[in-house]
Amino acid sequence: MKNKTLAIVGCGKLAQIVADALTSGLLPDYQLIGTYSRTFDKAEAIAQHVNQSNPGYTCTPVRTMEDLLAMKADYIVEMASPAALRDFALDALQNGSSIVTLSIGALADAQFYEKIRTTARENNTRVHLASGSIGGFDVMRTISLMGDSSASFRTEKGPDSLKDTSVYNESLQTEQRTVMEGNAAEAIELFPTKVNVAVAASLATTGPKNIDVAITSIPGFVGDTHRIHVENDQAHARIEVYGKTSDIAGWSVVNTLRNITAPIVF
Numbered sequence: 520m521k522n523k524t525l526a527i528v529g530c531g532k533l534a535q536i537v538a539d540a541l542t543s544g545l546l547p548d549y550q551l552i553g554t555y556s557r558t559f560d561k562a563e564a565i566a567q568h569v570n571q572s573n574p575g576y577t578c579t580p581v582r583t584m585e586d587l588l589a590m591k592a593d594y595i596v597e598m599a600s601p602a603a604l605r606d607f608a609l610d611a612l613q614n615g616s617s618i619v620t621l622s623i624g625a626l627a628d629a630q631f632y633e634k635i636r637t638t639a640r641e642n643n644t645r646v647h648l649a650s651g652s653i654g655g656f657d658v659m660r661t662i663s664l665m666g667d668s669s670a671s672f673r674t675e676k677g678p679d680s681l682k683d684t685s686v687y688n689e690s691l692q693t694e695q696r697t698v699m700e701g702n703a704a705e706a707i708e709l710f711p712t713k714v715n716v717a718v719a720a721s722l723a724t725t726g727p728k729n730i731d732v733a734i735t736s737i738p739g740f741v742g743d744t745h746r747i748h749v750e751n752d753q754a755h756a757r758i759e760v761y762g763k764t765s766d767i768a769g770w771s772v773v774n775t776l777r778n779i780t781a782p783i784v785f
């Protein structure tokens with residue numbers, strides 16, 4: 520039975536994975552009621568896709584964020600960018616919509632994080648951080664809860680995925696190089712849409728300014744490998760996730776939505 524309403528912000532590649540999960544029956548508890556994207560045609564394409572797959576289904580593409588908020592969906596799935604999450608999240612939470620987000624980088628800003636936390640609590644809404652291209656939040660949180668811990672985050676990627684960034688130059692096509700070293704707050708500043716995972720791991724462990732982050736470019740490498748290491752004097756965990764594409768991040772949204780309504784929760 521469809522007892523939760525859903526809206527999507529950001530109708531790109533990963534939104535298509537969620538739309539396909541809806542039409543293939545993997546999200547039976549949700550009714551997609553609205554879509555919004557910077558480019559209206561993309562919001563329309565996702566809405567048409569779900570409407571056509573199920574006669575009688577009504578998902579409405581909208582032209583503004585205000586129109587989407589007015590739908591008061593139970594859950595808004597954000598798959599646009601950290602900047603987009605910053606723009607609408609507080610209004611959505613005040614308006615009674617909970618959020619499932621992939622653009623966790625926005626929460627590296629401690630003041631924004633705190634505003635989100637208090638607004639969600641005051642309005643009885645929640646923000647679900649999808650595991651995205653990593654995972655293991657449970658063990659990261661558990662070890663961090665136990666007491667003094669340290670955490671590191673290492674990413675290996677191919678040079679092509681850095682092409683639209685300030686660290687890119689042609690020499691990366693032939694030379695392996697660590698293009699960024701610092702913490703997660705610095706990483707998301709340098710790569711505003713590409714290292715949500717580093718911020719997510721930091722929030723689950725020692726915080727954006729206290730996790731040691733390095734990003735290495737490897738010639739010819741396809742996809743991303745993320746390695747997280749968290750430890751205290753009692754426990755020690757290593758999490759390694761390889762994604763050939765970012766599809767795993769779209770699927771993690773499907774998994775998060777299923778967990779929200781599941782009788783047995785992982």
Ligand SMILES: NC(=O)C1=CN([C@@H]2O[C@H](COP(=O)(O)OP(=O)(O)OC[C@H]3O[C@@H](n4cnc5c(N)ncnc54)[C@H](OP(=O)(O)O)[C@@H]3O)[C@@H](O)[C@H]2O)C=CC1
Binds near residue numbers: 653
């Ligand atoms: N946590 C994680 O592991 C991961 C997180 N991500 C996050 O997910 C986001 C989406 O990824 P992906 O689907 O691959 O990217 P795409 O570029 O394919 O899709 C993003 C869509 O969002 C739209 N959009 C961008 N900004 C806004 C805005 N302010 N308001 C409304 N719509 C907007 C885009 O614009 P338009 O409609 O004009 O095309 C585009 O259609 C990434 O930007 C990143 O922040 C991605 C991968 C992994």
Ligand SMILES: O=C([O-])CC(=O)C(=O)O
Binds near residue numbers: 713714743762765768
């Ligand atoms: O897909 C990935 O490997 C990571 C990514 O884009 C992000 O964290 O935003």
